[in-house]
Amino acid sequence: MKYQVNEKGYYGDFGGAYIPEMLYPNIEHLRQQYLEIMQERQFQKEFQQLLKDYVGRPSPLFFAERLSEKYGTTIYLKREDLNHTGAHKINNTVGQILLAERLGKKRIIAETGAGQHGVATATVCALKGLECVVYMGEVDIERQAPNVARMKMMGAKVIPATSGSKTLKDATNEAMRDWINNPVDTHYIIGSVVGPHPYPDMVARFQSVISEETRKQLKEKTGSETPDHVLACVGGGSNAMGMFYHFLDDVDVNLIAIEAAGKGVESGESAATTLLGKEGVLHGSRSILMQTADGQVVEPYSISAGLDYPGIGPQHAHLFKVKRAKYVSITDDEAMQAGLLCARLEGIIPAIESAHAFAYLEKMKFSGNETVVICLSGRGDKDLDTYMRYFDL
Amino acid sequence: MNRLNQLFKNTSKPILSIYYTAGYPALESTLDIAEKLEQAGADFIEIGFPYSDPLADGPVIQNSSQKALENGMTLHVLFEQLKDLRKRVTIPVLLMGYVNPVLQFGVENFCKACAEAGVDGVIVPDLPMYEYEEMYKDYFIDNNLTNIFLVTPQTSEERIRKIDGLSNGFIYLLSSNSTTGKSTGISGDSETYFSRIQSMNLENPTMIGFGISDSTSFNKAAQYTRGAIVGSAFVKFLDTENALNQIPQFISEIRG
Numbered sequence: 309m310k311y312q313v314n315e316k317g318y319y320g321d322f323g324g325a326y327i328p329e330m331l332y333p334n335i336e337h338l339r340q341q342y343l344e345i346m347q348e349r350q351f352q353k354e355f356q357q358l359l360k361d362y363v364g365r366p367s368p369l370f371f372a373e374r375l376s377e378k379y380g381t382t383i384y385l386k387r388e389d390l391n392h393t394g395a396h397k398i399n400n401t402v403g404q405i406l407l408a409e410r411l412g413k414k415r416i417i418a419e420t421g422a423g424q425h426g427v428a429t430a431t432v433c434a435l436k437g438l439e440c441v442v443y444m445g446e447v448d449i450e451r452q453a454p455n456v457a458r459m460k461m462m463g464a465k466v467i468p469a470t471s472g473s474k475t476l477k478d479a480t481n482e483a484m485r486d487w488i489n490n491p492v493d494t495h496y497i498i499g500s501v502v503g504p505h506p507y508p509d510m511v512a513r514f515q516s517v518i519s520e521e522t523r524k525q526l527k528e529k530t531g532s533e534t535p536d537h538v539l540a541c542v543g544g545g546s547n548a549m550g551m552f553y554h555f556l557d558d559v560d561v562n563l564i565a566i567e568a569a570g571k572g573v574e575s576g577e578s579a580a581t582t583l584l585g586k587e588g589v590l591h592g593s594r595s596i597l598m599q600t601a602d603g604q605v606v607e608p609y610s611i612s613a614g615l616d617y618p619g620i621g622p623q624h625a626h627l628f629k630v631k632r633a634k635y636v637s638i639t640d641d642e643a644m645q646a647g648l649l650c651a652r653l654e655g656i657i658p659a660i661e662s663a664h665a666f667a668y669l670e671k672m673k674f675s676g677n678e679t680v681v682i683c684l685s686g687r688g689d690k691d692l693d694t695y696m697r698y699f700d701l
Numbered sequence: 702m703n704r705l706n707q708l709f710k711n712t713s714k715p716i717l718s719i720y721y722t723a724g725y726p727a728l729e730s731t732l733d734i735a736e737k738l739e740q741a742g743a744d745f746i747e748i749g750f751p752y753s754d755p756l757a758d759g760p761v762i763q764n765s766s767q768k769a770l771e772n773g774m775t776l777h778v779l780f781e782q783l784k785d786l787r788k789r790v791t792i793p794v795l796l797m798g799y800v801n802p803v804l805q806f807g808v809e810n811f812c813k814a815c816a817e818a819g820v821d822g823v824i825v826p827d828l829p830m831y832e833y834e835e836m837y838k839d840y841f842i843d844n845n846l847t848n849i850f851l852v853t854p855q856t857s858e859e860r861i862r863k864i865d866g867l868s869n870g871f872i873y874l875l876s877s878n879s880t881t882g883k884s885t886g887i888s889g890d891s892e893t894y895f896s897r898i899q900s901m902n903l904e905n906p907t908m909i910g911f912g913i914s915d916s917t918s919f920n921k922a923a924q925y926t927r928g929a930i931v932g933s934a935f936v937k938f939l940d941t942e943n944a945l946n947q948i949p950q951f952i953s954e955i956r957g
Contacts, residue, residue, distance in 0.1 A: 332855075481755075485756060488878065599801070604752065604770060
């Protein structure tokens, strides 16, 4: 439990709820209610049922034989890419929509970068018949047209964020502004382990199903519940937190979080937050973020829209600071090559986000037969254009 | 007792405060605007220091913040400019902005710099009460700085009492739960809430902000509180031609 949030909403030095008074009643209401609601029997029953019948869980733990052969170790892939809507994001939106219903909310808002969280939110809103508004940076709307179409088809209203850099961080600002202006009837489904307490903890709990299943599946396949290494990519960090969650207290498990170095950590076009960032406050929590000496948030860059975020969740900042997990970075080029390799060796096209985790295999040294689990957080269908252009296919 | 406390003690007419963003429209306009506002009869001013991600602000103040950053405004630049503040301005001055630039400047350094410049108080909407009390309160007190808290129609009575206990200047009542510049005018619902606050007989005076843009809303606000704050409407006005020389007219129109 020492890596989990305390009663004040902090993970060591990080977390808290740095929000203006206009958001306080909503956040406080959520803070008081979320654990109780999530522990209700009826809630758990509905949540588990939806995860099984709607999302398609448990997601398989797949032994990647040819990748294992190439790297001389045993590699398993946690197939979050096989979930309904194609990524881990839906684990959280299913949980939060059930919570929103119990809080009596009629209208759902969300932010999205690549559109995966927006699609996962639009999906559960259609399922539950709730009004859905998704904020998306104007720039991202242009580069992720298929996901915009999916959201619209499911009845969501997609509103372009036209402020600032017109990407994920601005979409998040717009969603928060919407919530300030609609405090009574609206629930904000944050898509990652970021935001004011209790969001990071709540989202991590909903995503923790990933590592919960992995332990059982590993036990069946290898006889041991714990692997040697766990790899996951980090933007805000929701798939990584879900993948790490039930391994945090097993100190022998090597947790590796892979950030996006973009065109290189020193290039000025990067999203390697732990390397380039400093402690500060963004989107309601104290964490590590990329910023100027004056405390202005710096625009990140990554080829993958899902990792294109200037911060990381507060729990990640804590795991980084106390060195429970290792934070490394992978460039655009390394990730693209790893994505192609996975397609060629395993017949699986990973999301470019997830491909960052695969790329780190190249940098690891394996002695004997170690077990590695990689979170394959999403499928690469949404990235086909980028892959095609990059490899001139 | 600082200038702000003196103002509330010695003034009987409705108090008018004006917000604007430092470094907007031009980097060097910060003190010129302050001086003109005092000459025009503003009772105190709130100078915003810009932030890249102002999530409680509507488009007008987002835009002024972005322009100010492009003009080169930072907290260091602002404190340089404010070295002449008390040579040119005698009315109370508050600084207003988001917490992250303050954290990077260092909260203690920030409070000291405010005191040296002759700043009377600070409004940091995303600095939570818990963190203020536990970590930063002493820096404010040591530097004779007032920390101003916001109250919305949704803030509970228990919390308002706690805010009253922690405040020593005034309490900033938001006319509605909204971002800045969103609403104009004061609704019947707002009046019910102002009456509720009025009947609580708080220790601190109250001022109303958000949605105050003309003499009607200003005088309505002054019926329930000591006065009101005009922000977005003034920042928008600064964008008009020859705005600096029109400030007296703007102020007299608000007072009506």
